[in-house]
Amino acid sequence: MGNTSTLFKGVKEFFVEIGDLSHFAARFLREVLKPPFEFKELIRQCYQMGNRSLMLVTVTGFIIGLVLTLQSRPTLIQFGAVSWMPNMVGISIVREIGPVITALICAGRIASGIGAELGSMRVTEQIDAMEVSGTNPFKYLVITRIMATTLMLPILVLYGDLVALYGSALVENLKGDVSFQLYFNTVFDALSFSDLVPATIKSFFFGFAIGLVGCYKGYYSKKGTAGVGIAANTAVVMASLLLFVIDFIAVFISDIFYEL
């Protein structure tokens, strides 16, 4: 009996959370096109988020490219298909691995950062102070951050893809005597717009989800310092889960287009 009621409570809380998050997203969509616009803060947030994530995306992308190539090489050699390496790595990175890995890193880096920042602003009444001073905190804090993540994530994904491909090319150059020019020519020959466009569109949604969840968790953070920690932590978990759901939907939809 106890387990059933706990389960029921958990399911109820899950749906309440989804409802609240949808309500928060709807508020964003309602207010994003209404003036006044906080352009200066948006530019600052874009710079902060892009700049702060750049190093992490560089290192992770490079290692992913290296590892993917090193792991695939023996199998492809076994089947005499090592010349397909640039095609395989290029398509898998651009279509799936690049966007998902970059988004997951940003979920850890950015969503937790936003959750903690807004959570601490809520707890120390800085958001109230902003409202009292006549500035709409939702516009100044939330809309700018969600817009910044939505705009910056596709750029980070494209950059991460290039770094990963460079890592892969380096392995091929050292182990297979394939020149960088030949490697990249083969990769770009194998890729088409139908690979790049869905992945880029998907990245916008990933960015939106990361910003949305980070802001939602921080903005409605409960009182106390413990609440700030919880906001940061749950923002990462929720954003990561949401990324996989969006990825599944995006792959499902783009698959329909491939079949047409």
Add this chain to the structure above:
Amino acid sequence: MSFNMTDPDQITTSNESAKGGKAVIEIKDLYKSFGDNHVLNGFNMTLLEGENLVVMGKSGSGKSVMIKCLVGLVKPDSGTVKVLGKEINTLDQQTLDELRSDIGFLFQGSALYDSMTVRENLEFPMRRHKEKLGVVSDTEPLVREALENVGLAHTMDLMPVELSGGMKRRVALARTLILRPKVILYDEPTSGLDPITSKEIIELMRSIQKKYGTSSLIITHDVDCARVISERMILLVDGINYAEGTYSELSKSTDPKVDAFFKK
């Protein structure tokens, strides 16, 4: 001294005649609950022009909720809240924001923006009210003047984290003053400060009140602060204005609930 006043009209009339000023804040029959927790149960209050009114109550008695109702941060369940003649709960966002520029709010923990310098903290409220202040582009003189008023002109380019608790409170006061408010609401202005710094803050509040002629509503549980600064006091007990009068009147009371506030 009066006890348990439940007729708001009577309070307003008696206060206006006593002080001879007009009411800048009027609260009538204010109710607010959070779930089963009934915080305010018909609270009434009037703040007159140029007056220093202290509202005292225990922790969790609803003082902060009441003061947040005055600026529209908390929506009451019922009752009317009039500030500078305008009913807060019926205003559209733009009118509310304009009205807020006439209300200064000093938050309990200062609430300085961590990511901004002291200068940016002071410039921030001016973004939406430049017409009122008549500032076109150069905000520096106003920022400097506000900081000089609190004796901290040298901190302009420091970050809040580099300031002590007392300095933060002063900067927050300067930020409150920069929009030249007609009413200042102080939420526990001396909480978390040592006695000497508390005294300095109280002196600063008095000098500001003298210089700008603002009306002040001070929420506190610090008896010393209330003694020094109040012209009139209201004791908030069980969500109502339990007792009202001057410090000397209330401190001589034999009512156990009133006496509890003044016992050392």
